Each structure stands twice: as structure tokens, then as C-alpha cells.
Amino acid sequence: MAPSAPTTQADRDREIAVEAALGKLDLDAKARLLAGQDMWTLPELPEIGLKSLVMSDGPIGVRGVRWTADDPSIALPSPTALAATWDPALARRAGRVLAQEARRKGVHVLLAPTVNLHRSPRGGRHFEAYSEDPYLTGEIGTGYVRGVQDGGVGTTVKHFVANDAETDRFTVDNKVAPRPLRELYLAPFEAIVKNAHPWGIMTAYNKVNGTTMTEHRYLVNEVLRGEWGFDGYNVSDWMAARSTKGAIEGGLDVAMPGPRTVYGPALAAAVRAGEVEESTVDEAVRNVLRLAARVGILDGAEPVVGELPETVDGQALAREIARRAFVLVRNEARDGEPVLPLKADRTVALIGTAARDARVLGGGSATVFPERVVAPLDGLTAALPEGALSYCVGADPNSELTAADGGFTLRAVCRAADGSELGTVNAPSGHIQWFGADLPQGVPAAAVHSVELIGTFTPRVSGEHTFGTRGYGRFRLSLDGRELSDTTYTVGPDSDPFDTFFSLPSEAARVELEADRTIEVSLYHEVAHLENSPIEGISFTLAHREPQRDADELIAEAVEAARAADTAVVVVATTELVESEGFDRRDLALPGRQDDLVRAVAAANPNTVVVVNSGSPVELPWRDDVAAVLLSWFPGQEGGAALADVLLGAAEPGGRLPTTWGTLDAAPVTEVTPSDGELPYTEGLFIGYRAWEKSGATPSYPFGHGLGYTDWEYESLEVTPTAATVRVRNTGTRHGREVVQLYVAPAADTAGRPARWLAGFTGVEAAPGESVEVRIELPPRAFEIWDEPAGSWTHVGGTYELQASRSITDTRLTAALTI
Template sequence: MARTAAGTAKTPQDQAREAVVEAALGVLGLEAKTRLLAGQDAWSLPALPEIGLRSLVMSDGPIGVRGALWTAEDPAVALPSPTALAAGWDPELARRAGALLAQEARRKGVHVLLAPTVNLHRSPLAGRHFEAYSEDPYLTGRIGTGYVRGVQSGGVGTTVKHFVANDAETDRFTVDNIVGERALRELYLAPFEAIVADARPWGVMTAYNRVNGTRMSEHGRLVNQVLRGEWGFDGVNVSDWTAARSTVAAVEGGLDIAMPGPVTVFGEALARAVREGEVEEATVDEAVRRVLRLAARVGVLEGAEPVVTEPPEQIDGEALSREIARRSFVLVRNENEVLPLPRTGTVALIGAAAREARALGGGSSTVYPARIVSPLDGLTAALPEGSLSYAVGADPDTELAVAERDFTLRAVCRDVAGKVIGTGAAPTGQIWWEDADLPEGVTRRGLHTVELTGTFTPRASGPHTFGVKGVGAFTLVVDGTTHYDGVHPSGAEDDPFEAIFAAPVPHTRAELTEGRTVEVSLTHVVARPEGAPARAVGFALAHREPQRDPEELIAEAVAAARDADTAVVVVATTERVESEGFDRKNLRLPGRQDDLVRAVAAANPRTVVVVNSGSPVELPWRDRVAAVLLSWFPGQEGGAALADVLTGAHEPGGRLPTTWGPLQDAPVTQVVPSGGELAYSEGVFIGYRAWEQAGRTPAYPFGHGLGYTDWAYESIEAEGTTVTVRVRNCGRRAGREVVQLYLAPAEADAGRPARWLAGFAGVEAAPGESVEAVVELAPRAFEIWDERAGAWTRVKGAYEVAAGRSLADRRLTTTLTV
């Protein structure tokens, strides 16, 4: 039986697909081959009927499948954030999430999911922190492996991203990340290597950034030598969108697909480079071979049997989203067992985020679910009638948001003469149109203006703020009055997605009356290079309701808390705090939310705080409240899952996948380049490794998380590298424990972390029952990258193996020698 470079056996089905791929490749001419390596539009590759190749469609993930249309008209299941999935510490749960997303992809005609993101939590300031799993490469690799296996079990390809060291957003298109080879191998490449070995992904996506001087879309050493050569990866390498900048350097550096199209560095530019002798046609053939292999695997190449011939059984998306959410919630504090809530008693629910839930992070991972269950919705359904009250307390949104609630809008497209050439739905005030999204009858070349027009019915009287998000010329009209007619300049020339990620700009405050419907209109002049059609059309109408006095709102919340048996305060970040496209400036909660929590806690000793953020925030009041529950971005069913956990129908199952602590104590924070470079000078010391090296104590350590029962660690044994830990549920209810194993060299070594996660296992037990967790420690746990030898080296000697509930709560130890 044939084998890949990594030693994985090729099945007869693999060999049959390869034969079809080779036959198809032999038919294609140069122009067809190079056209196949360039997107035909934003999300797909061209069909080649001469070889029976249908168009291959890609879509953003990782918490849902957006599809080719980025609109609320095409809803998608929205799962909890990747940080939440990692907090479950359960690769099988990740596999089930992936299987659901494959089901969603097939429903939407998508063949390849642009996920998962397996970059690391190097700095808590990284704006896209919520979209990656963990600060630990081993945990990241395990969760990512489960996710990829799940997606591909449904016959849908994955692209593990962003290869590599795309760990922050500042200057992401140009930054040169200077990373030592040892840190690169032991930390940043490690999750990719594990997933390639254990899940055989069908694709990777290379990042925007440079690594040690070379753009990742051109990085032949890391792509051709390491990814393909050392690891035996046989899938495709697709660029991040607009990341490919050089025809010759990209194809010779191992890039297979340059997205988006139709104008890219491949296509005709690549054919010309071959004809002029700058690129060998054999190099192009290798890239085409990999693309055809992907097409064969997903079933769009005639004559090739897809890897999955029958879709798996249907999965209930709402039920799985709810399960993942409650299993991801991390209870980091629970004084006097204030949770779960008593069966009787009253609850004051407080916080704007309790009513308008933030289910997911901002940026390209955004999807539009058919419904979102807020905490208010969930608790209203779960608690006895009359036992729940609600107060806003404080609003985390200090900026305008995309117009959505209480707006009825449509899009009207006109040519340069002002003639209507098409209309389209606008379920929200956000327009982002690629080629496939344009309304019927509208072409790029003919489009001159897009008008968002419709009505708005205020829910409150007072000054309503309206504004614009985007770049270019705009005219804003509210209730018959033109409030703005001008141009928004570009703030970031290198960022093609500025219209999505930039902050809305306020332009007027209009006095409106509750219930009186008014007409609104925002017209955008579509800019495009002279003589060429426009690329994407992106802009938004933004709005903010009248703002009440913050002190008055907090006073109302305090009164509600004082009158209730328990106060539940939901605090949150916003899209202007956590999103793709920019990094964070601090870890503080926005608005007056910290003041709100302090005031409520002073009024009611039974105050529970639910933290609705995708990544760490500072909790300066954490010792003043009875309980703190981290809910991440919990997906569309988050409110229902929260009710499950607060009422005790289910226990919170999560453990921290990253360390939480104040910014002033965090050992690694730098995300802003200097002179175009960002030095990873900390080497292998990030996350908990760095906290321990610096001798600092975080607010909550890596791996921490409480349930609703107690566990006793009874014994630990090591036979070779197999470790068995016996634990007993010594509480009053059934529960799940995550047994964590940390490895430490018996002799301290300044060049190595004090200890590192080497394995984990989840176990379940009834009250009084004891169970065993059996963990096989991977050989890599005992190895380091020897920079002089350019190879992995096994470090022999004695190691302490500690089993416990977190990095800081280690219960039992044993010693093994390698």
C-alpha cells in the first residue's frame, strides 16, 4: 500500500482519486491550470467542464457557515466562540461541533470551511483572541484535531489557519514577526503539526504577516520544507484574502490558491510568468494537482469518488449549540454555594447585555443565526412567573451600532444617470456585497450608488444618534432632513476590509418620538479604480438610542437588586472591543459596568456576575461578589444554556483554556510593531509558562473551573508514559471532572518552562463513585527543539507528573524517567 511523506497509508480509494486527478491534470492547458489557482470571485474557484470539474465553494467559519452570501437572509447556526469550545476541554465535543458545521456547509452548497483558527493566545490584547482556542499549543492541537475530524467526517474540507504566527491584528498585513526557531516549533507551529498528523486536514490558510522577513504567502521554507516536507501535508494552501502579493514568490513559496478573484497574482499573471520562463510549469502542475485532489475529496471532480459518499445522520443544531455553551461556561468563583440558584426566591437580572445578548465576536467569523436567545429570554422561560425582574443598569455600548432593531430597510441600486438598476433586501443596516451578492440585474461596472432606504420606529423619545460606517461619499437623510453629505476618508490604505471593521462615525442627533415612524436614507457613491469595476461594496447605517443618565440607571439596578433574593449581573464587551481588524488597548469592561457591579454587590451579598466576553477582561470587583461565571461568546442558544446552568439543571462544565489576570501583571502583552517588526522576545514563555516564570499570581489560573460537586484525587500511577489517576465524586450530585496532567523536569532548567500541560481526560461520576482517568503522554511532551541540531531532541531524565484541577491546584504527583 502506498504511503504519504508522513508515513500515512494511502487507501485504495485514495489511489483511485489520485488516478482521476492525474488524468484530469493531463488534459488541461496552461491557461486553464493557472485560472484554476485564482478565485473566480470572492468565494469560489472556476468550473472546468472539460475535465468534469464543478466550481468549488469556500466559506468563512469557525462558529458557523456563512455561505457565499453574507446576509441575514441566509441564516446559519451560530455555535459558541472557539474560546468557549476549548473551555470544554473535550476533543469529542469539538468533533461533534465540526460535524454540525459540515452539515451546515452541505446545506449551503459549501465545500471548504475556512477554519479552524489555531493561532495562540500570546497576548491578552489580541483583538481576535476569541477566535483562537488557547494559550497552550497542546490543548489547541487536541481541540483543533477534533474539530477538523468532525468537519471532514461530513465530506467538507477544512483550512487550518492562519499559518503561522498571526497572533495579533495590529498592522497584520505588513508586520514582520521575529520568532526564534525554538519558539516557532514548540509553540506556534505545534498545533498545526499535531492536526496534520492526527486529522489530515485537506487545507491550510497562510497568514497575512511575515515571519522572520518572509511573507507567509511566499514562505517556501515553512510551507514546502516543514509543512509538506517534514510533516507530509498533502492538502491545498490557500492565501488569506488579498494576502498574495507576488506571482513568482507565491507559487514558488508553495501557495496553491490566491483569493479572492477574479483579479489575483495567479490566473493570467501566472500563465505569463510561465511563458516568460520565470516559473516552471511543473511548479504550477504541483499546485493544480493539490487543488484537484481537494476537489476529488469533496466530490466536485467527475469520476472521483468523494471521501464521504453518504452524509452523516442529521444533528440538531440548536440542541448542540446549547450543550456546547453550558459545557463551556467556567465558574471561577462560587462563595457559599450561591449557585445554583435556589428553587424558590426572586432574581433581579441586570445589564444591557442581558437583554441584547452578544452571541459572537466581530469580523469575518460573523454569521446571522435565525434566532438568538438572550439571558433575559432564557431566565424568563426557566424561572417561575413573577420571580424575575430586569433593569438595564449600564450599557457597554459607548458607540453606535449597525442599524437593525426597529428598522425596515431595503437597498436601491442606481447607475450614474440615477436610473434604478436593481433592488435588494437589507435585513440590517450593513451592506457587504461581493460579486455573488449583487441584486439581480446589477453589475459592478454599471453600479454607481446604493441607497439604504426605509423606516425607523423609535422605542424611546429623545435624541437619536445616526452615523455611517465605511469609506467614500455618503448622504444621510432622517425624517426629511439631510444631516450629512460628505466623504469618509480611508484610515487604513492596506486594509480592504475597513468598511467592515472600522468604527461608525456619528453625524447627527435627531429628536424623535416614541412610536412615530420616520423615513431614513443613506446613499453611498460606489468608488472604483478608473476604468475598472468596483470590488466589494461595503458600508453601514449606524444608530444609537437616546442615552439615559448612567447614575439613574445604576440607581434603578441597585433598587432592583436590593428587593431580590439574588442579583445576576451580565457584563459584556462589544464589537468595538473584541473583533477582527484591530487589537485591544486595555482589558477593562467598557462603559460604567464595573461601577454597576460594585454598586449591586454592595446592595445584595448574593450577587452573581456573568461575564459575556470572548477573552480575558479585568474583574476589579471579583472578591466582592458571591459568584463569577464566564460565558464567553455563547452562540445563539447562550441564554437558554445560561438558564440551564444558573438553575442547576446542568453544571457549568468549562475550565480556563487561557490565564485570566490584570493587564499590569500579564508577562506578555506587546502587539504593536516597532519599525515594522514585532519581536517575540519572550521565546517559549507565553501564557501560564510566562506567569510562572515571572513569579506572578493571576486572578484565575490556566485550567481553573468549578462545578456543582466536589472531587477527591485518590491515587496516581505511571507505567511507562501511561498515567492513571483515580478520582472520587465526593459531592452531592453527579458531575464531570477534567483531570489535568502537568509535566515538570525534576532538575530545573532556566531554558524550559517550570511545567507544561502534557495530557488531560474528562471523567464523569455519580455521588460517591470513583473513576479512573487514563492518559497516554505523547513523546513530544519530553522533547525540545534543538536549534543547533535543527531537530527535536528527547530530554532524558526524571520528570514529576502532577495531576490536578488546574495548573495551580495540583493534587497528586508521581515520578517517571525517560
């Protein structure tokens, strides 16, 4: 399909430059441009003045082309946190700081945002997506894309489409009927294409209704490009492209990564053999050249953004987003007043491993390496008077080995087969993941026979420390010159290429060590170069686990600390083995003995506040036994400072739930495991709050729920077919922010629709006693359904009830509307 027509003179000038450049390329150059030259880049073509296009993972930071902690990045809160702000303008500001980071790192395209839906709470990667609701997802995603592209950096909205779980993601065939596909899963993509004009889309690994997405001619060429007028480039998810002819004819422009892909020489050969029309290749090349013109790397074309936005303070914005995202779901009165915010003269017992070792982001390709992390212990120590804060572990959920980090000082030495040194770089953690530019300067991956991690380790606790490794090849571990293990791990023919990134480490040795006594560490690794792997690189891990103390003893210590303090703050968390790319969740339980810890602390101190550090829902069986529950998501690098702001009342917790929280037993949609390669979406339109209402089950906390530090009265609601006007008053004693939510409910329904659905929202701020009037637009799509027999959108007239609400279950005002 032809791209949408240029709308400005600058657009037309870029199209002229694109056509001129295309006309100078021969078939081999065109085919080469559509294939990654390495993990993150496309090749430069000097003959047309085209520089190499650089892509980088997001979505909460910009890692750049080097996957290493030695190249730090700003780490914003998780996408679930950003969606919890219910603030597209804040999402736009987040996008601008990420564009700023991208430019600093020489990146032209950010591989984000993820706008797949929270179909089942078991989705292991939901922290990287926004919401269970397509409208909220589209609004936040639109703000994000606009912000990134305000800074002259492209986006790739992903993963197109129905990539809503991780189990068998490379092969699963998701069976989705046309109506839920249109009304739910395609809807955020459509809204973002319409309202933000993204410069890129990433197609997913999975199939939809029998066709893999990298070859889905109907959804890409007819819907995305044809109906919606998308004129950007379409890039595969990494290693998703499987067929030269199928991909190019299915609308896939770029196959990543390189250099071994289904494009490049294979695509040129397919054209010469008459299997593929060169005009089809030309259309893909146009899309890539248009992207290059937009980001300013094609000679003769002015970039879209000439004057950059003002510089953003990334640390300050990370802190602001975190506190705006925290969702206070419970805040009970103690001694006549809510327990939060904490009183200035109170002593606090801070409890939990995650309070000291903060989990600020999710695992997998979303990982970045911030220059600093403010843990809750750091934030509260800085904010409270000396002597007011105590800390203890309470319960450690980390039962598995993780990449060597705290207490380790390491460097990586590359050697050739003859033992000669090729190069050395710092290794800020025990995880080595090198692709191309990640290696020491001038060192080709193919020349590396071995890599040795060398350095020191200073334990912070005495006892039995466990060491291990992850990866393929030979590993030889030595401590203080004494060899402890020598093991080789081989690669099976059907091995998942991402195993070295996401699999569990293997235990290598256990050693008694003394706290604060530094030892020398060496892990020698003979690299396993995998034949025919689409990824050229080196990946392995030195893993470590601290001594495991008796859980009952740790909980007893926490109880004593809680009993001695005015308030107990318990931070509970998931781990990278619970929420990460590459797998789905078995259950929604907090790992380890954390539930036992909360119950014991709450029994000892009625003023117990629980901070839940997870990217997506977990079960909270003790939620009615504690004074307050605050959801912090993965709060980014400034999370501890933001937590202190909110707990002590310097700022209000501003978040509302973007997804329903409940138990797995009660959840109406849970299945993520295919049967015979297929996963049928049998629930149709009913996911998230739509499904909870249909089932009649009561969630722990409903969609849209969230408390602040003030109270609100909804005074009036007036509606027209295109908008609603709501007046609210701050009836409390503090300045506050409210999220006014507008739901549409059909009075009578023959169209098989949910009981109600989100149609609009807006945030308002007001001082004590102040009233504010807001207008919320009603999109036409709120009253339309996808007519499957007709293959088009159909307006459904009739009488509707419009509900001005604080959550899906807390309706404050209603008004009838007939359309």
C-alpha cells in the first residue's frame, strides 16, 4: 500500500530526497539496507549520503548499543507505573527525556513503547506494558510517542499484535476473533498511529490466526498501512523473521538483527530468481529512507525536528513520575487519623530485602544500568532525623543466584587462542553481554577465544556464599588463587537463543567467607561460538548468592524491630525470576516468606505500612490486616527518594490502578499456555475489569482505584454526545490531584458489549475547598463496535448512562445520554 500523502512542504521535500536516494541504489544495496548489519544498526550507504541507523531498547531508559553497566542510563519507572499516573502529558515529558538520552548515546530509534494488553495477570512481561484497558493504553502510548519524537528520535510501537504473554512466544498461534482483535488488541496501535504518527512499528514473534506477524500481509499491509495510513518503517522483533518471500510480501521492512538474516543477499537472490518483485523491495527501502530522513541521517533531507526541546533533568523527572505513580490502595485510621502520611516525630522500622536492594526495573530487554539507585533505605535515611530509622532484612525472597554485583569490583580480559591479550574493559557487574560495539575497542568477537572476569569481592555478611555461572562453553572459577570448579556447558540443537540471557544460573561452588575481608575472584570462560546463530556476540554471567539465614530467625528480628517503633514499613517485592521477559508467571504469590513476614509484623505493630515493589499484580492475603498498602511498581532509579516524599507527606501518592489487582483463583482470564501450538482467546471482549464484572467476582482492588491525602466531592455532571463536563471539589485539608474517570454503560444491550467501559479521563488539581470544572471529550469510538459480517465499524445508537467515577466500582455521578 502507498504511504499516506505528505502534509507539509517539509514532508514533501523529504519525499523528494527519499526518491532521489532510492534511484541511486542497486538491488544489492537495497537488500543490504533492509538487514541489520549487527545487533542494533543498519548499514551506512555513503553513495547516497546515508549514515548508519542506530536502534536501542527501551522503554524506561535508553541502553544504547552497549549492553553494559559501564555505560549508564537514566532509569525511569516501569510502564505500569507511567500508566498509573493516568497522565498523557507526563508520559510525553518522559518521552522527551528518553529522546535526550538517545541523542546523548547516538541512538536514532527507540524500540518502545510496548502497548500490548494485560490479558491475563500471569503475563510475565506486563511490567513493560501499560494497562488492561485499550483506551488508557492508547492515551499513555500517544503521549510517550509524541515526547520521544518531539526530540527528533523515532519510536517503534510494539509488539504488533496480540503479543500478550511469553510462553512459546516464538511459535504460539493466538486465535483472536475479528471483533476483540479490533476493539481490544489493535485499538491502542490504531489510536497511536492516528494521534501520534509514530515513525516505526515492531511486529511480534507470535502468529495471529495462523499467520506469523512478520508475514501478516492483511494486518500490516491492509490494516496498518492501508486503513490507518501508517507511513513509517516496520521492523521485526529480534530473530522473528523466518522467510524472505513471506516477510517482504507481508510488509516487513527490516529484519533484525544481523548480519545473518532472511534479507540482505537472500533477498537480492529472491528478486533475481523471480520470487519477489523488486518494486516490493523498493517500497520497504522507501520506508527506511523516510525514517532516516526524519531523524536527520540522510543527506539532502531536513530532519523533522530542527529545534530541540529544552533539556530535562532526568533524575528529577524520574522522582516525579515515581511519586505520581504510587497507588495508595489502603489507608486506615489509627488513633483517629489515617496512618499515612507519617507524622514527623514518629520512629520507623524499615523492613525487607527490597528496602535495601531496591528492584527498580524489570528483567529482560527492558534492562538498563542507571548511574545511581536510591533505595527506600537511602531515601528514608536522608529524610528522617538521625536515630528515627532502623532497618532489618525480615525475609529474603532471593533464593536463586543473581549476577555478581554488590561488593564485586571486576574487569573483563579478552584473549586469543594462544593466550595473548586482545583487550580489557571494566565489568561493573558479573553479567557480560557483548554485541559488536560492546567488546573492547578493536576486538572482533570471532577472534575471542576466552574472556576472564578478574577482580575482588568484599562480602557484606559472613557465612556460606554460593557462586555460579550462566551461559554456554567452559567455565573455571577460582577464589584467592584456588580453583573451585571447571565445567563445560554445551548447546543443544533446539536451544532457545535467549537462554544465556534469561535462564537460571548453575551453581558452581559454596565457600565460607568473612564479612569485610576482600578476596580475589577469577572466572575463566572459553567462549562457545554458535554456528549459524543469528546473533554474533558473547554472553555469560558470574552469579552469586549471599548466605541464607534461617527465615524464622529473620522474621523474629523484624517483629522485635516493629514492636520497638511507632510505625513499621515493610517493603515486599517480586524478583527477576518472577517478572521478566522470556517466561510467564506460575502464580501471583510473593516469593519466599514475605507473606509470613507481613502477618508477623502487623500482629506486632498496628501501624504497619506495606510497600509493594512489583511491576504487575501480586496477591496480598494480609491486605485487610495492615494499616496501609502502597503500590510502588518498579519505581526507577529515584524510587527511594520518591517513597520518602510520599510516606512523609511532602507529596501525595498520585496513582490510580491501570490494571485490576486480584487473586489468581478469582481472576476470570488466566490461560497463557498454548495447546498444540494454539492459544484461543475464548474470552472475546472480556478481559480485565470487563471480565471481572461479567464473572461477578470481587477483585482485591478495582481498575482505576487509588487514594490520596485529601477528599473529593463530585458536584455536577453535564453530558452531550461529544463531551462531558464534571465539577469536583476538594473537601479535604490538603492540596491534591484527582483523576476523574468517565465510563459508558449501555442502558440495554444486544451487541454483546461489556457492562461498561472507560471512555475518557482527566486529572485535576485543587486547593482545599476549591472546586474545578473539567471537560472530557467523548471519542466516537466509545459508541461503536466492530461489525464482523460487514468488516467495518458500526455506530450503536440508543440510551447510555455516563458515569463520572473514581474507579470502575466507585461511581459518583450519572447522566443519561441518547444518541
